């Protein structure tokens with residue numbers, strides 16, 4: 001049995017560089033985080049998102065994190081020592097059945113969690129249940145297929161890029177069909193907020209780009225290079241081979257096409273990695289990470 005906890009492949013150091021702090025400060029004013037007394041981070045993982053918001057929460061604020069993986073909860077508890085002005089609690093629990101009473105929190109939030117769940121609306125409804133009337137529901141979720149479409153790979157012929165876009169879209173949809181989440185869920189969230197009856201629905205996009213300029217001296221660039229090397233060692237694309245194959249087939253992909261597409265997908269990443277190793281690649285990408293909020 002695979003005992004690797006959920007999302008283990010996605011908790012590399014690059015996650016520390018997802019947001020610009022001044023952008024979060026702006027969001028904290030838009031969201032009036034200084035007024036929040038009780039906050040809940042759903043699917044908190046190691047607490048990366050909680051750590052982003054922590055500097056803007058007022059002293060004495062109760063920050064609770066919940067995740068279904070005990071290992072992440074232990075680690076998040078340990079890391080929360082970095083926020084001594086908050087009263088942090090981390091508990092194990094399912095996003096679909098949050099272990100909290102109705103109307104318990106002023107802020108309920110999550111980052112890259114709806115992309116992993118079978119029924120995002122069920123989770124959102126549950127987050128809304130534990131939010132007090134007037135409280136803020138705020139989620140950060142990506143549109144991952146967009147990142148691949150906007151890569152400016154002029155050295156790669158269009159005819160080689162398009163099959164990989166189709167490959168990714170089939171895999172994403174197959175993963176969703178299997179009930180394992182839809183990794184480009186971000187743009188769908190405002191509509192769900194409306195369906196659930198939230199008011200003051202607003203959406204924004206992170207202003208963070210990922211900039212790789214030789215010689216990659218910044219801590220962020222070094223984290224990106226290490227991640228690219230680690231993914232190459234593990235033959236990891238967006239997912240590992242076995243999962244990618246399952247998703248591709250479930251998304252209507254033809255079995256005989258898989259090997260070729262998998263090889264091409266890895267080759268494209270290796271082409272970039274070769275440029276990183278040669279210290280010649282400069283690459284700025286703009287991940288599409290949406291922030292959506294509304295009031296109960």
Ligand SMILES: C[S@@+](CC[C@H](N)C(=O)[O-])C[C@H]1O[C@@H](n2cnc3c(N)ncnc32)[C@H](O)[C@@H]1O
Pocket residue numbers: 005006007010015042043044045046047048049066067068069072093094095096110111112113116117
């Ligand atoms: C990609 S990680 C995001 C972690 C954190 N929010 C962050 O931004 O760093 C997704 C997290 O959601 C948790 N998770 C996935 N499905 C869940 C569920 N149904 N209930 C509770 N936690 C869940 C995973 O264990 C993992 O820690």
